[in-house]
Amino acid sequence: MPEAAPAPAPAPGRQDRHRLPLRERKKLRTRQALIETALDLFTERGFDGATLDELCERVEVSKRTFFRYFTSKEDVAMAPTQDMWTALLEDLESVEPEGRTLLAVLQDVLLGALARMPDDGWARRVRLSHRLAERSPSMDAHGLHFCDRTGRAALDVLHRRFDLGGAADPRPRLALDLVIASFHWALHTWIARPGSPGRARLADDLRDAFAAVPGSLTLKPGPTTAR
Amino acid sequence: MPEAAPAPAPAPGRQDRHRLPLRERKKLRTRQALIETALDLFTERGFDGATLDELCERVEVSKRTFFRYFTSKEDVAMAPTQDMWTALLEDLESVEPEGRTLLAVLQDVLLGALARMPDDGWARRVRLSHRLAERSPSMDAHGLHFCDRTGRAALDVLHRRFDLGGAADPRPRLALDLVIASFHWALHTWIARPGSPGRARLADDLRDAFAAVPGSLTLKPGPTTAR
DNA sequence: CCATTTATGCCACTCAGTGGCACTTGCTTT
DNA sequence: AAAGCAAGTGCCACTGAGTGGCATAAATGG
Numbered sequence: 001m002p003e004a005a006p007a008p009a010p011a012p013g014r015q016d017r018h019r020l021p022l023r024e025r026k027k028l029r030t031r032q033a034l035i036e037t038a039l040d041l042f043t044e045r046g047f048d049g050a051t052l053d054e055l056c057e058r059v060e061v062s063k064r065t066f067f068r069y070f071t072s073k074e075d076v077a078m079a080p081t082q083d084m085w086t087a088l089l090e091d092l093e094s095v096e097p098e099g100r101t102l103l104a105v106l107q108d109v110l111l112g113a114l115a116r117m118p119d120d121g122w123a124r125r126v127r128l129s130h131r132l133a134e135r136s137p138s139m140d141a142h143g144l145h146f147c148d149r150t151g152r153a154a155l156d157v158l159h160r161r162f163d164l165g166g167a168a169d170p171r172p173r174l175a176l177d178l179v180i181a182s183f184h185w186a187l188h189t190w191i192a193r194p195g196s197p198g199r200a201r202l203a204d205d206l207r208d209a210f211a212a213v214p215g216s217l218t219l220k221p222g223p224t225t226a227r
Numbered sequence: 228m229p230e231a232a233p234a235p236a237p238a239p240g241r242q243d244r245h246r247l248p249l250r251e252r253k254k255l256r257t258r259q260a261l262i263e264t265a266l267d268l269f270t271e272r273g274f275d276g277a278t279l280d281e282l283c284e285r286v287e288v289s290k291r292t293f294f295r296y297f298t299s300k301e302d303v304a305m306a307p308t309q310d311m312w313t314a315l316l317e318d319l320e321s322v323e324p325e326g327r328t329l330l331a332v333l334q335d336v337l338l339g340a341l342a343r344m345p346d347d348g349w350a351r352r353v354r355l356s357h358r359l360a361e362r363s364p365s366m367d368a369h370g371l372h373f374c375d376r377t378g379r380a381a382l383d384v385l386h387r388r389f390d391l392g393g394a395a396d397p398r399p400r401l402a403l404d405l406v407i408a409s410f411h412w413a414l415h416t417w418i419a420r421p422g423s424p425g426r427a428r429l430a431d432d433l434r435d436a437f438a439a440v441p442g443s444l445t446l447k448p449g450p451t452t453a454r
Numbered sequence: 455c456c457a458t459t460t461a462t463g464c465c466a467c468t469c470a471g472t473g474g475c476a477c478t479t480g481c482t483t484t
Numbered sequence: 485a486a487a488g489c490a491a492g493t494g495c496c497a498c499t500g501a502g503t504g505g506c507a508t509a510a511a512t513g514g
Contacts, residue, residue: 021511021512022511022512023460023461023510023511023512026461026510026511027461030461051499051500051501052500052501052502053500061462061463062462062463062464063463063501063502064462064463064464064465064502064503064504065461065462065463067501067502067503068461068462071502072501072502073500073501073502097447097448099447100447101444101445101446101447102446102447102448103443103444103445103446105448137372140372140375141368141369141371141372142368144368144371144372144375145364145367145368145371148367148371158448161448162448162449162450163448163449163450164446164448164449165446165449168416169439170409170412170413170416170435170436170439170443171439171442171443171446172443172446173408173411173412174405174408174409174412174436174439174440174443175443175444175446177404177405177407177408177411178401178404178405178408178443178444180404181400181401181404181405181408182397182401184400184404185397185400185401186397189395189397208397209397209401212396212397212398212401213401213444214444215398216330216397216398216399216401216402216405217328217330217402217405217440217441217444218328218330219328219329219330219391219392219398219399219402220324220326220327220328220329221324221329221332221385221388221389221390221391222389222390222391222392223389223390248480248481250479250480250481250491250492253480253492254492278468278469278470279469279470279471280469288493288494289493289494289495290470290471290494291471291472291473291493291494291495291496292492292493292494294470294471294472295492295493298471299470299471300470300471
């Protein structure tokens, strides 16, 4: 049970990495090594089967140091997806609705954040990460919790910037959860695809989910013996 | 990280409690005592501030026994809500759509399960439980995970019983998540109400959320300076 | 090159959760 | 009523996640 998380400091874009001071670059490298090694290790032995001591030994870092980068064992394995949500949160600060519905705005921002993820293996990391989550309850729980927290933060930003019909109006929350649900479905579908499709394919699946949103309100169960 | 959960055996209805053999009644009493005491203890000292040893001492049960009833520390504090989701799952086995949309069916079943919760302090337990969850990340995560798992199980039941447009259709999943999101919003609103309103008030809040679903697709952000 | 700040290593500690075995207790059998 | 069975429980030792504290190493700024 982590008390207070330090600043997670997600990975910044590749291009400005050279500009950073030496100390920061070293930290980034350690963080990246921890993520990469953790994903491999957990995939090999299973999330519960691998211990933090093993991970720290491989990366040649003390356990104490690990917990200065990540708040928990689950946290390190979820880092790839979290980076995307964090990017989304940043974009919300500057987006302009321009007559679109809230739902459309959220959908576009999510697609935008997705498109901006690095191409250097991010897709592979996300895939490994979510395959692990499918098999480890605690990882899954951690991921859902992060989604939920970030979602609330996103709504706070929007409530601050726009008039969304009062704090007691459930509609913004429902719209957001619809987008999150779409994302989860897309991710699930994308993970299950043969081969190792990239970002673009995930974006396509996401668009499919978005397109199905209106129909989800009117879908009627067919007859009992339809198969 | 629990490996495999034993049968959680949620509390059965009050009326048939007398019919149970002595041994079963004793188990029920122990389970109930653990839940009740846990909620009080965690509320007093905070979820992280209280240890399982303290809880077991108060209930006069060994820690080993605690883990024969609940899979984790979080689990015991979430039991009240879980009972409702489990009831919902049972109801889904026998519901008939009768021309309604999937969304309407899910909404009605949820309201039905809610109405059937015991009146003996269930509302209070749920309130305590969710106040704790608001303040403890790990409890919140555990609750979200359970919701998600149960939701998937619910969809499995429906897919087995009805034709929902194929396994690759995102609409059923979106409809379900919409209902879950409605429930979360209702719960959040209900918890924040002054006094200690009962089940009925929660059902009202839930109906409000359901009514707002269509509007969540068309809501447009107002002008930046609307306040 | 030194002073300060910042990241890390090391060690001991708490507490959640598990495995194993002995023991009690409610229920059944004769 | 005594004996037998099996479910449920207690006790104890153990693993592993996560934290606190302090000493050390390394990067930065002057």
